Amino acid sequence: MQMEAKQAGLTCLCAGWTRKDRAPGAPWAATLPVLLAALVLVLLASGAVLAVYYDPRHAFWSVQGIMRGVQGGWLMLGYHRVGAGLVFALLGLHLFRTLLVRGYRGAGAMSWMLWVTLLAVLLLTGWLGFVLQGGAGGHWALLNATRAAVMMSGFPGTVAMWFFGGPAGGDTLARLLVLHAVLALGAAGLICMASRAAKRAKPVPNGQVVAFWPVYASQYFAALAGLALVFSLLLGFAPHWGQGMQSVFAPTPLLVAVPVSYPWYLWPLARLAGLLPGVGGQVLAVMVLFVLLYALPWLDRSNGAPPRRLYKVLIWLLGLDILVLGVAGPMLAALCSAWVFFHFLVLTPLVTAMEAA
Amino acid sequence: MMRRFFAPLLAVGVLASGAARAEDTLSPLHFQSQGWSGTIDKAAAQRGFAVYEGVCASCHSLHGLHYRDLEGLGLTPAQVAGIAANVRLANGQPATLNSRFKTPGAISMGGATPPDLSNIVAQRPGGTRYVYDFLTGFGPPPAGVSLLPGHFYNAVFPGGQVSMPAVLRDNAVTYADGAKASTAQEAADVAEFLTWASDPNLSARHAVGLRAVLFFAFLTIVALLVKRRIWREEG
Numbered sequence: 001m002q003m004e005a006k007q008a009g010l011t012c013l014c015a016g017w018t019r020k021d022r023a024p025g026a027p028w029a030a031t032l033p034v035l036l037a038a039l040v041l042v043l044l045a046s047g048a049v050l051a052v053y054y055d056p057r058h059a060f061w062s063v064q065g066i067m068r069g070v071q072g073g074w075l076m077l078g079y080h081r082v083g084a085g086l087v088f089a090l091l092g093l094h095l096f097r098t099l100l101v102r103g104y105r106g107a108g109a110m111s112w113m114l115w116v117t118l119l120a121v122l123l124l125t126g127w128l129g130f131v132l133q134g135g136a137g138g139h140w141a142l143l144n145a146t147r148a149a150v151m152m153s154g155f156p157g158t159v160a161m162w163f164f165g166g167p168a169g170g171d172t173l174a175r176l177l178v179l180h181a182v183l184a185l186g187a188a189g190l191i192c193m194a195s196r197a198a199k200r201a202k203p204v205p206n207g208q209v210v211a212f213w214p215v216y217a218s219q220y221f222a223a224l225a226g227l228a229l230v231f232s233l234l235l236g237f238a239p240h241w242g243q244g245m246q247s248v249f250a251p252t253p254l255l256v257a258v259p260v261s262y263p264w265y266l267w268p269l270a271r272l273a274g275l276l277p278g279v280g281g282q283v284l285a286v287m288v289l290f291v292l293l294y295a296l297p298w299l300d301r302s303n304g305a306p307p308r309r310l311y312k313v314l315i316w317l318l319g320l321d322i323l324v325l326g327v328a329g330p331m332l333a334a335l336c337s338a339w340v341f342f343h344f345l346v347l348t349p350l351v352t353a354m355e356a357a
Numbered sequence: 358m359m360r361r362f363f364a365p366l367l368a369v370g371v372l373a374s375g376a377a378r379a380e381d382t383l384s385p386l387h388f389q390s391q392g393w394s395g396t397i398d399k400a401a402a403q404r405g406f407a408v409y410e411g412v413c414a415s416c417h418s419l420h421g422l423h424y425r426d427l428e429g430l431g432l433t434p435a436q437v438a439g440i441a442a443n444v445r446l447a448n449g450q451p452a453t454l455n456s457r458f459k460t461p462g463a464i465s466m467g468g469a470t471p472p473d474l475s476n477i478v479a480q481r482p483g484g485t486r487y488v489y490d491f492l493t494g495f496g497p498p499p500a501g502v503s504l505l506p507g508h509f510y511n512a513v514f515p516g517g518q519v520s521m522p523a524v525l526r527d528n529a530v531t532y533a534d535g536a537k538a539s540t541a542q543e544a545a546d547v548a549e550f551l552t553w554a555s556d557p558n559l560s561a562r563h564a565v566g567l568r569a570v571l572f573f574a575f576l577t578i579v580a581l582l583v584k585r586r587i588w589r590e591e592g
Contacts, residue, residue, distance in 0.1 A: 061421070067557075068421055068422070068426060069426075074558040078562070210591065211591075214587050214591070215591050218580070218583055218584040218588070219588075221580050221584070222577065222580035225580040226577045226580075228569075229574055232566060232569035235565075235566060235569070236563060236566010236567060237566055245479070248476045248479040248555075250473065
C-alpha cells in the first residue's frame with residue numbers, strides 16, 4: 001500500500017519534471033538560468049572543498065597551501081575562480097537580454113527583481129571571495145571597508161563593529177567566510193525562485209505545448225556542453241585572467257594605499273561607486289543604482305509591448321557603456337557612470353513614454 | 358611537439374655520443390614552460406633549484422614551498438630527503454620533507470628587503486622572461502647615470518637602480534647533469550625553476566585542460582547535432 005503510494009509519488013515527480021511543457025522554439029538565451037544554476041552548484045561544491053582546507057587566520061598562505069599541497073587543490077581553486085567569473089558573465093548576459101526584450105514589465109517584474117537581487121548578492125559574494133583569498137589587494141579592500149564601517153555611528157556602526165570586529169580584526173575573515181557561504185546558498189535559492197517566477201509570469205499558450213523531454217532536454221544539454229567547453233578553456237589556459245596581480249602578493253603592512261585592483265567582475269561597480277566622493281558616496285552610488293534597477297518596471301512607461309528600435313539601441317548603448325566603464329580611466333569612468341544613471345532616470349521614462357503614446 | 362617526436366632519436370644520439378648533454382635552451386633563448394601548451398622543463402628546473410639553493414637562498418625566502426614539493430621536479434623522495442637533511446633550520450634541526458623552505462635571516466640592503474620568490478613569476482608581467490632579463494641585466498651604469506649608495510645598475514629593473522647586487526657569474530654552481538654553468542644558463546634555469554615554484558601545476562593544468570577542451574568540443578558538436586535533429590522532428 002505504502003509502496004504503491006510512494007511509487008505513484010515518484011512517477012508523479014518524474015512526470016512533472018519531464019512533462020514540464022513549454023512554448024515551442026525557445027531561444028538559446030532561455031537556457032541561461034539553468035546554466036547559472038549549474039555554475040552555482042559547481043561553486044558550492046568546490047567552495048565546500050576549499051572551506052575544509054582554508055584557514056582564515058593565515059588566509060594567503062592557506063590558499064597557497066591548497067594550490068601547492070592539497071591533492072587536486074589547484075583544480076578546486078580553478079573551478080571556483082573560473083566558475084565565479086562565468087557566473088557574472090552569464091548573469092550579465094541574462095539581465096541584458098531581459099532588458100532588450102522588455103522582460104521586466106508586468107508579470108515579469110517579480111522575476112526581474114529577483115534577478116537584480118541575485119546580482120546584488122553575487123557581487124557581495126564575489127567581493128567577499130576576493131577578500132577571502134587573503135592577497136594584498138583583498139587585504140587593502142577589507143581594511144578600507146572595515147575602517148569606514150567602524151567609523152559609522154548609531155545602529156549601522158554597531159552592526160559593523162559586531163560584524164567586522166574592529167578594523168580587520170583577527171577573526172574578521174572567519175566571519176566573512178560564513179557570510180560568503182550563506183550568501184552563496186542564498187544565490188542558489190534566488191535562482192530557483194527567479195526561474196519559477198519567470199515561468200509563472202509566462203504561461204504556455206494553450207494548445208501549442210512542447211514536452212520537456214526530449215525537446216528542451218536536448219537544448220539544455222547542448223548549452224551545458226558548450227558551457228563546459230568554455231569553462232575548460234578558461235580553466236586550462238587562462239585561470240588567472242582578469243584576477244589582478246595583487247591577489248598573488250602576500251599582504252604586507254609595509255605596502256598600502258595603492259588603488260586596489262579588483263577581479264574583472266567588480267570593475268564596473270568599483271568605478272561606478274567612485275562617481276561620488278567618500279565612502280558614503282560610494283555606498284550611495286551603489287544603492288541608487290540598485291534602487292533604479294528595482295524600480296525599472298515602473299520607470300518604463302510603455303504598455304509592455306516589445307520595445308521599438310530606439311529603445312533597443314539605447315539598451316545596446318547601455319551594455320557597451322558598462323563594458324567601457326569596466327576598463328575606463330577616471331574621466332571616462334565618471335562619464336560612463338553618469339550615463340548609467342542618465343539612462344535609467346531620464347532616457348528610459350522618456351523613450352518608453354514616447355513608445356506608449 | 359617536434360621535440361616530443363624526436364626525443365627518442367635524440368636519446369639514441371646522446372647514448373651513442375656517450376655523454377649526457379643537457380638540451381640547449383639558450384640559443385635561441387626559450388623556456389619550455391611558455392606558451393599555451395607549455396610544460397615545466399624538469400631538467401632545467403632541477404638545475405635552477407641548484408642555483409636557488411646555492412646563490413639566492415642566502416637572501417630570498419621561498420615560503421610557499423616545502424621540501425617534499427621538489428618531488429614534483431622529478432627528484433626521488435630519497436634525493437629530496439638528502440637535500441632536506443643538509444639544511445639546518447633556524448632551530449638547529451635538520452629540515453625534513455615536510456619542512457617549509459628555510460627562510461634566511463632578516464636582510465635589508467640599500468633600504469630594500471629581498472622579496473619572497475614563491476610567486477615572483479606571477480607577480481611580474483612576463484615573469485619567466487623578466488626574471489631572466491633581470492638576472493642578466495646587471496652591468497656598469499650608462500654614462501650620466503649616477504647610482505644611489507648601495508644600488509646597482511640593472512637595465513630592466515624599473516628605474517634602473519636596484520639594491521640587489523649581480524650575484525650570478527660563470528660557474529657560480531656546479532650542475533649535477535654536467536651542463537655548463539654560464540651566467541646566462543644559470544639565469545635561464547633559475548627562471549624556469551621559479552616559474553615552477555609560482556605555478557607548480559602548470560604542466561598538469563595544460564594537459565588536463567587540453568583533454569577537457571577536446572572532450573567537450575566533441576560533446577558540444579554532438580549535442581548540437583542531436584538537438585537540431587530532435588527539434589526538426591518534434592518542433
